[in-house]
Amino acid sequence: MRYLHTMVRVRDVDESLDFYCNKLGLIETRRIDNDKGRFTLIFLAAPGNLEQAKETRCPEVELTYNWPGENGEAEEYSGGRNFGHLAYKVDDIYETCQRLMDAGVTINRPPRDGYMAFVKSPDGISVELLQEGDPQPPLEPWASMENTGTW
Numbered sequence: 001m002r003y004l005h006t007m008v009r010v011r012d013v014d015e016s017l018d019f020y021c022n023k024l025g026l027i028e029t030r031r032i033d034n035d036k037g038r039f040t041l042i043f044l045a046a047p048g049n050l051e052q053a054k055e056t057r058c059p060e061v062e063l064t065y066n067w068p069g070e071n072g073e074a075e076e077y078s079g080g081r082n083f084g085h086l087a088y089k090v091d092d093i094y095e096t097c098q099r100l101m102d103a104g105v106t107i108n109r110p111p112r113d114g115y116m117a118f119v120k121s122p123d124g125i126s127v128e129l130l131q132e133g134d135p136q137p138p139l140e141p142w143a144s145m146e147n148t149g150t151w
Contacts, residue, residue, distance in 0.1 A: 001091075004130070005043065007062040007084035011074045013040065016063055020044055029053050029060060038067040058089075085118070085126035085151070093117060093131040094139055110145035114138055118151035126151045 010016040020026045026044040033040050042063040045053030053060050064084060068074050090096040093111045100119055101107055108126075109118035114136035117129045128151075 001088050002058065004058045004087040004089060005060040005062045006086055007064055009077055009084055010063050010065050011077065013042070013063070013065050016065075017042070020061070020063065026061065029057075040065040040067070083125075085128045087128040087130060089130050089132045091132050093129060093136060094142060096129055097142070106148055107145070108149050108151040109147050110142050111136075112138065112143050112145065114142075120149075120151065 017028070021028060021044065026046055027050055029043045029045050029050070031040065031042050042065070043053075043057070043060045044063065045060050049059055052058070062084075066075055093114060093116075097107050097111055097117050097119075105119050107117055107119055109116070111117040111129070111131070115131045119127050119129065121127060
């Protein structure tokens with residue numbers, strides 16, 4: 001297992017980049033605009049991790065900006081919703097999820113695609129698990145398993 005990134009939801013991209021980059025000193029490593037999903041992901045790395053982040057995409061902070069709705073207003077975040085999830089790569093997504101499930105952990109988003117799953121900590125913090133390398137072929141019972149709760 002290795003640490004990847006922490007995702008934080010932001011209301012204003014310019015204000016956030018001013019804080020994280022201009023004031024805190026992080027460096028933007030990549031950006032993804034998703035028109036269909038109506039969001040932007042901006043990945044940042046600390047100067048001391050810049051080369052590693054460019055090569056391995058970790059460790060980083062992921063700023064997630066959800067585009068304004070039909071009313072033109074950005075979503076307001078409260079109650080900790082501005083924090084999204086922790087993410088970790090694992091050697092075998094199916095083995096990891098089975099081990100967690102056997103230990104009593106609910107798999108909120110099963111790895112139907114052989115690549116991504118979500119679980120929650122006892123305190124309700126979402127943890128994303130990602131298959132190291134290419135996705136594994138879809139495998140039962142995971143491929144047919146429904147989502148449980150939220151993540």
